[in-house]
Amino acid sequence: MFAYLPQTDSELKEMLADIGAAGIDDLFADIPDKIRFKGRLDFETGKSELDVFRRLHGLAARNEAAVSFLGAGSYDHIIPSVVGALIGRTEFYTSYTPYQPEISQGVLQAIFEFQTLMCELTSLDVSNASLYDGHTAASEACALAVNSTRKADTILYSHTIHPNTKQVLSTYFNDLPVKLIEVPEKNGVMDVKAVKELIDSQVAALLVQSPNFYGFLEDYTGVADLLHGNKSLFIISSNPMSLGVLKSQGEWKADIAIGDTQPFGLSQYYGGPSVGYIAATEKLLRKIPGRIVGQTKDEDGKRAFVLTLQAREQHIKRERATSNICSNQALAALASTVYLSTVGKEGLKEISSLNMQKAHYLSGLVKDELKLPLYADQPFFNEFTIQLPGPARDICEKMEADGIFAGVPLNMLDSGYPENLLLTAVTEKRTKEEMDRFVESMKGALK
Amino acid sequence: MSMELQDKLIFERSRTGRRGFRTPDADVPVRPMADLVNSVFLREGETLLPEVSEVDVVRHYTLLSRKNYCVDMGFYPLGSCTMKYNPKINEAVSSLEGFTQLHPLQPQHTAQGMLELMYDLTDKLCEVTGMDWGTLQPFAGAHGEFTGMKFFRSYFDKRNEANRTKILVPDSAHGTNPASANIAGFDVVEIKSDHNGFVSLEELKKHLDENLAGIMLTNPNTLGLFEREIGEVADLVHEAGGLLYYDGANLNAIMGKCRPGDMGFDVVHLNLHKTFSTPHGGGGPGSGAVMVKSKLEPFLPVPTVRRKDETYFLDYDIPDTMGRISGFYGNIAVLVRAYTYILTMGSDGLQKASEMAVLNANYVKEKLKHRYHLPFEQICKHEFVFSADEMKEKYGISATDVAKGLLEYGLHAPTIYFPLIVHEALMIEPTETESKETLDHFIEIMEGIADLAENNPEKLHEFPLSTPVRRVDQVLAAKYPVLRWKKE
Numbered sequence: 001m002f003a004y005l006p007q008t009d010s011e012l013k014e015m016l017a018d019i020g021a022a023g024i025d026d027l028f029a030d031i032p033d034k035i036r037f038k039g040r041l042d043f044e045t046g047k048s049e050l051d052v053f054r055r056l057h058g059l060a061a062r063n064e065a066a067v068s069f070l071g072a073g074s075y076d077h078i079i080p081s082v083v084g085a086l087i088g089r090t091e092f093y094t095s096y097t098p099y100q101p102e103i104s105q106g107v108l109q110a111i112f113e114f115q116t117l118m119c120e121l122t123s124l125d126v127s128n129a130s131l132y133d134g135h136t137a138a139s140e141a142c143a144l145a146v147n148s149t150r151k152a153d154t155i156l157y158s159h160t161i162h163p164n165t166k167q168v169l170s171t172y173f174n175d176l177p178v179k180l181i182e183v184p185e186k187n188g189v190m191d192v193k194a195v196k197e198l199i200d201s202q203v204a205a206l207l208v209q210s211p212n213f214y215g216f217l218e219d220y221t222g223v224a225d226l227l228h229g230n231k232s233l234f235i236i237s238s239n240p241m242s243l244g245v246l247k248s249q250g251e252w253k254a255d256i257a258i259g260d261t262q263p264f265g266l267s268q269y270y271g272g273p274s275v276g277y278i279a280a281t282e283k284l285l286r287k288i289p290g291r292i293v294g295q296t297k298d299e300d301g302k303r304a305f306v307l308t309l310q311a312r313e314q315h316i317k318r319e320r321a322t323s324n325i326c327s328n329q330a331l332a333a334l335a336s337t338v339y340l341s342t343v344g345k346e347g348l349k350e351i352s353s354l355n356m357q358k359a360h361y362l363s364g365l366v367k368d369e370l371k372l373p374l375y376a377d378q379p380f381f382n383e384f385t386i387q388l389p390g391p392a393r394d395i396c397e398k399m400e401a402d403g404i405f406a407g408v409p410l411n412m413l414d415s416g417y418p419e420n421l422l423l424t425a426v427t428e429k430r431t432k433e434e435m436d437r438f439v440e441s442m443k444g445a446l447k
Numbered sequence: 448m449s450m451e452l453q454d455k456l457i458f459e460r461s462r463t464g465r466r467g468f469r470t471p472d473a474d475v476p477v478r479p480m481a482d483l484v485n486s487v488f489l490r491e492g493e494t495l496l497p498e499v500s501e502v503d504v505v506r507h508y509t510l511l512s513r514k515n516y517c518v519d520m521g522f523y524p525l526g527s528c529t530m531k532y533n534p535k536i537n538e539a540v541s542s543l544e545g546f547t548q549l550h551p552l553q554p555q556h557t558a559q560g561m562l563e564l565m566y567d568l569t570d571k572l573c574e575v576t577g578m579d580w581g582t583l584q585p586f587a588g589a590h591g592e593f594t595g596m597k598f599f600r601s602y603f604d605k606r607n608e609a610n611r612t613k614i615l616v617p618d619s620a621h622g623t624n625p626a627s628a629n630i631a632g633f634d635v636v637e638i639k640s641d642h643n644g645f646v647s648l649e650e651l652k653k654h655l656d657e658n659l660a661g662i663m664l665t666n667p668n669t670l671g672l673f674e675r676e677i678g679e680v681a682d683l684v685h686e687a688g689g690l691l692y693y694d695g696a697n698l699n700a701i702m703g704k705c706r707p708g709d710m711g712f713d714v715v716h717l718n719l720h721k722t723f724s725t726p727h728g729g730g731g732p733g734s735g736a737v738m739v740k741s742k743l744e745p746f747l748p749v750p751t752v753r754r755k756d757e758t759y760f761l762d763y764d765i766p767d768t769m770g771r772i773s774g775f776y777g778n779i780a781v782l783v784r785a786y787t788y789i790l791t792m793g794s795d796g797l798q799k800a801s802e803m804a805v806l807n808a809n810y811v812k813e814k815l816k817h818r819y820h821l822p823f824e825q826i827c828k829h830e831f832v833f834s835a836d837e838m839k840e841k842y843g844i845s846a847t848d849v850a851k852g853l854l855e856y857g858l859h860a861p862t863i864y865f866p867l868i869v870h871e872a873l874m875i876e877p878t879e880t881e882s883k884e885t886l887d888h889f890i891e892i893m894e895g896i897a898d899l900a901e902n903n904p905e906k907l908h909e910f911p912l913s914t915p916v917r918r919v920d921q922v923l924a925a926k927y928p929v930l931r932w933k934k935e
Contacts, residue, residue, distance in 0.1 A: 004880045005796075006880070006883075007806070011883045015807075015810045015883065019810055027805045028805070030673040030825070030826055031675075031705050035705050035709050035710050037577075037703060040798075041575060045794055045796070049791070053540065056543065057543065059545070060545025061560065062559045063549055063558050065544075065548055068550055076548075080468060086505065086509070086512075089508070091520070093533070093726045094727070095516060096528055097729065100516070100850065101919045102851070102918065103515070104514075105915045109456065110729075112931070127931065129730070133586070133775075135771075136586070168770075170771075176630075219485075247489060269549065269779050270558065270776060271776050271777075271779060272776065272778040273732035294924035294928050297920050299919075300917055308924040321630070322629075322630065324630055325587075325589060326622070326623050327731045327733060329731045331726075331729055332732055334508075334729070338504060340497075341497050342501060343468040346466065346498070357483075379484040379485065405554075412552065432474040
């Protein structure tokens with residue numbers, strides 16, 4: 001009757017007899033009558049695989065696709081076939097958190113490799129096994145900063161970070177004695193001068209993002225020294241795809257690097273799962289939240305891997321814990337690990353620069369053919385903000401009729417943005433032909 | 448001696464110039480990088496990303512996978528983790544392009560299938576738990592606990608009861624409970640269990656004052672025992688102006704039998720990766736969906752899924768919202784699997800699953816309680832806890848030794864050293880998907896380990912011998928942390 005419930009009627013009887021119970025109900029006799037659920041749960045009874053498939057296929061078919069220039073934290077990149085093939089191995093996906101290292105070396109070593117890859121990309125010393133997503137990683141990084149600098153209770157963050165990150169930060173900290181202060185932007189990037197004015201002994205860290213929410217690159221020359229001179233930490237969030245060609249967080253002298261590895265081998269999947277990454281300097285090694293895998297030896301002296309630095313964790317510290325993270329996005333992190341191993345050192349540079357080339361091709365057409373300015377005259381990676389003559393939503397709606405998702409109107413995420421700003425992303429998957437169509441379609445929409 | 452290929456790191460397979468990927472040719476004019484950005488923005492250093500072929504990658508991770516035990520190989524009685532079978536239809540359905548290719552910010556009218564799935568899943572989870580609405584956004588159980596605590600905080604703040612800052616947590620609770628309450632700004636007070644491992648009403652009454660925000664419980668509790676006085680606990684907490692939080696880690700015991708909402712809980716988090724069969728993936732991604740009573744709905748995180756006529760939409764208009772707890776809408780791929788499971792099992796199947804989970808647990812408990820110390824002798828729910836304390840005292844065999852013995856015989860170990868209130872705890876949760884033969888095999892091996900403890904404890908100390916690595920040095924790992932590979 002139920003494919004996943006193996007007990008036959010005669011086995012059931014035998015087992016009940018062994019237990020000394022007359023029937024199944026005896027096993028639930030400890031539930032007081034007054035709270036017992038006596039009806040039948042109010043939805044359909046079980047279905048065959050065929051029927052379930054039909055229903056789910058029907059739902060999937062009701063979702064529509066278009067040529068996508070959507071970004072803002074989730075991107076349509078190439079996913080090599082090996083990624084699905086390897087994360088689809090049941091040895092990986094049907095295992096639990098590697099509590100028993102002797103029979104979990106596969107997951108443990110893969111996480112160790114993930115940690116190494118994140119250190120390499122960010123040019124920092126240590127990484128954890130992953131966090132939920134890039135937005136919650138920002139909260140964890142800020143909590144780390146506040147907890148490691150003792151007296152300081154203020155987080156400065158740039159106006160130019162993703163609005164959803166700001167909202168998550170606010171939710172995480174609004175009931176804690178932590179102050180969040182926004183650093184204004186100037187010309188589409190964080191106003192470094194304002195940081196100088198806002199910084200004081202209470203500042204635990206500055207959180208910035210580059211490429212920022214507009215897609216623009218921010219120049220952090222001198223920012224690290226300014227912060228370090230004040231004993232504050234520097235946290236940089238970056239789309240890791242940009243790190244193939246653009247300056248890494250470590251090269252900007254950040255103390256903590258964060259972001260989301262969704263561009264590395266993970267489908268967009270309506271926003272999740274993705275993978276939050278966090279890497280930091282050696283000094284912060286024992287403060288990094290979440291799971292961490294370390295190298296050690298087994299009894300025979302053979303190299304082995306194990307979950308380590310658990311003393312920081314909630315099952316020891318319990319009510320004194322400063323993070324409650326006790327899992328990671330292991331399988332999704334494995335996808336990124338396989339992706340990075342496959343594309344490799346040269347492949348990542350090539351894909352990264354191809355993103356940049358294509359985005360600049362489209363931005364060139366936007367400027368030259370459509371005569372539309374970008375929001376600011378700043379360098380960018382693979383997305384940029386266009387200033388439209390009217391509401392971005394209207395243009396998007398019209399272009400959707402041509403089978404194009406033109407981008408994300410900024411005020412869709414934060415109503416504080418002007419309605420005429422459109423964030424358009426171009427990955428390596430978009431073709432010249434698709435971009436030319438974008439321009440034609442937008443031309444029509446602007447009429 | 449050269450290292451076996453299967454023991455290498457991917458970086459150690461790297462050969463300069465080898466490729467595993469062909470980048471598409473540029474179909475747009477390629478301009479010099481210096482034309483695109485100022486050199487201050489360019490990366491200076493090289494990375495040590497591996498240079499390997501696609502074949503290398505496939506062999507490497509395939510070999511790695513073979514060093515990993517998993518549910519598809521066999522019994523996984525890891526207490527509190529509900530390692531039930533992960534149905535294959537879930538995987539097939541979750542990889543449909545109509546789901547995988549959705550962008551979180553594409554127009555909502557083009558994502559109606561997904562939104563309907565999210566709506567219907569929320570609706571069904573409410574029915575299972577006896578709650579009114581909820582959020583699917585939390586990424587994991589602990590994230591759900593945090594979200595639950597934010598519901599509490601928002602509720603009290605709205606009622607101008609900022610003084611309610613005290614959260615009660617039993618000493619048997621999951622370690623994340625106090626941690627989640629703490630990071631949400633509450634003061635945690637641990638309350639002692641009574642001699643049967645239950646919440647003591649006497650102890651509880653000591654903490655019912657104007658500062659009480661509420662209590663976090665799981666029922667059945669972490670010993671696998673049903674808190675019979677839960678109705679009284681709920682009444683006492685509510686009368687004192689507090690709220691009740693249900694940790695859904697143990698929901699697999701009671702589906703269709705009783706519901707947290709009917710027990711008096713106000714907020715419930717579920718582990719869709721436990722009860723609703725989605726794979727654990729070696730530690731994630733999971734889902735910690737949170738369901739609430741209507742009085743807490745005004746504080747839902749943004750956005751929540753709603754329906755108007757036949758149209759589904761993401762509702763951001765929640766004036767008293769707690770805010771945003773995740774970047775977008777949660778681990779959607781996990782939700783698709785959980786929904787598929789619920790449809791497959793149906794209302795009757797979910798109830799039957801709980802019945803079989805409880806049957807299997809009681810069967811193993813009864814068969815083994817003469818060989819292992821059972822601190823709490825009574826009908827259990829989906830799991831139970833043995834103690835290796837007597838074994839340790841008599842023969843020097845600890846819970847760890849029992850666990851490593853199981854690994855040697857090709858099975859996974861139970862959860863050990865949890866809950867903290869039982870010394871040398873062995874927490875066993877067979878789940879409903881295991882056959883009688885599997886359980887009998889486990890029982891036989893556990894009896895063999897008990898025999899070894901008596902007759903040949905030295906041998907048990909040596910185990911495991913046949914696993915990919917033997918017992919690992921955890922102290923070394925923590926004392927001299929090596930957290931990444933470096934080129935020699």
